Amino acid sequence: MILARAGLTTNLLVETLRKHFGELVIVLEVPESAREIFKRRRKHVGLFSALGQAVFVLTVPKFLRRKNRIAELLELAGLSGSQNFSASLDVINLNNSTIDWTDSKYKADVVFVNGTRLLSENFLANFSVPIVNIHTGINPEYRGVHGGYWALYSAKSQLFGTTLHLVDTGTDTGTIIDQKILKISDRDNYMTYPILQYLAGLEMLEAQISEIKLGKLRSKQALSSESKLWFHPTIFQYLAKRISKGLK
Numbered sequence: 001m002i003l004a005r006a007g008l009t010t011n012l013l014v015e016t017l018r019k020h021f022g023e024l025v026i027v028l029e030v031p032e033s034a035r036e037i038f039k040r041r042r043k044h045v046g047l048f049s050a051l052g053q054a055v056f057v058l059t060v061p062k063f064l065r066r067k068n069r070i071a072e073l074l075e076l077a078g079l080s081g082s083q084n085f086s087a088s089l090d091v092i093n094l095n096n097s098t099i100d101w102t103d104s105k106y107k108a109d110v111v112f113v114n115g116t117r118l119l120s121e122n123f124l125a126n127f128s129v130p131i132v133n134i135h136t137g138i139n140p141e142y143r144g145v146h147g148g149y150w151a152l153y154s155a156k157s158q159l160f161g162t163t164l165h166l167v168d169t170g171t172d173t174g175t176i177i178d179q180k181i182l183k184i185s186d187r188d189n190y191m192t193y194p195i196l197q198y199l200a201g202l203e204m205l206e207a208q209i210s211e212i213k214l215g216k217l218r219s220k221q222a223l224s225s226e227s228k229l230w231f232h233p234t235i236f237q238y239l240a241k242r243i244s245k246g247l248k
Helices: 008-017 034-045 047-063 067-077 147-153 193-207 209-214 235-245
Strands: 002-004 026-029 089-091 111-114 131-135 161-166 176-181
Touching: 002 008, 008 067, 008 111, 008 193, 034 047, 047 235, 067 193, 131 193, 147 193, 161 193, 176 193, 193 209
Parallel strands: 002 026, 002 111, 026 089, 111 131
Antiparallel strands: 131 161, 161 176
């Protein structure tokens, strides 16, 4: 079963898993609204930073698109990235859904998560199988969003990478299955970092498919012991680092 939000990385996940599993049950959750995200961020980082993040999200990514670079990365990975599937089910919020997840039609040997809301303890209790996620950052030091960018921002390029982990009730705090460190090219930027990282996550996932199917996953020591939750940069953080260090 795949629990996800519609988008490129979900397309890539489905495309990859189809090579190893027969039938896939694909459940797509409606993304949070900009207002919901803003309200939550304001509680975490305060009004000023939340406003700075909102301005960044609404402006900077439009100027950083690298369609040719992303197409190149997908070609190298042998993936199309197109959505060639229909959702088995669409839900507004997984945590609040009234679906009986123990019903036989939702029976799964393993559950994969991508881009959903933080899953509640009550929701996770419906499943007795491994729940796996690809996180585009090195946990636990770069939990949250855009872990690769923040590693570069922090001058820790040695921690630019991806984590394959089990899902628990925390934000990217589950047991680590594997981690991989990556290198970027001059053609990469804020918009291509996550694609590069997610593709590496898919490679790790495929290497673990046999263990995942058998439920015999082994934990791995984290590459860093520090732990921090990251959000989008504010427009001020991004511009300051771009001007001073050329970080794209």
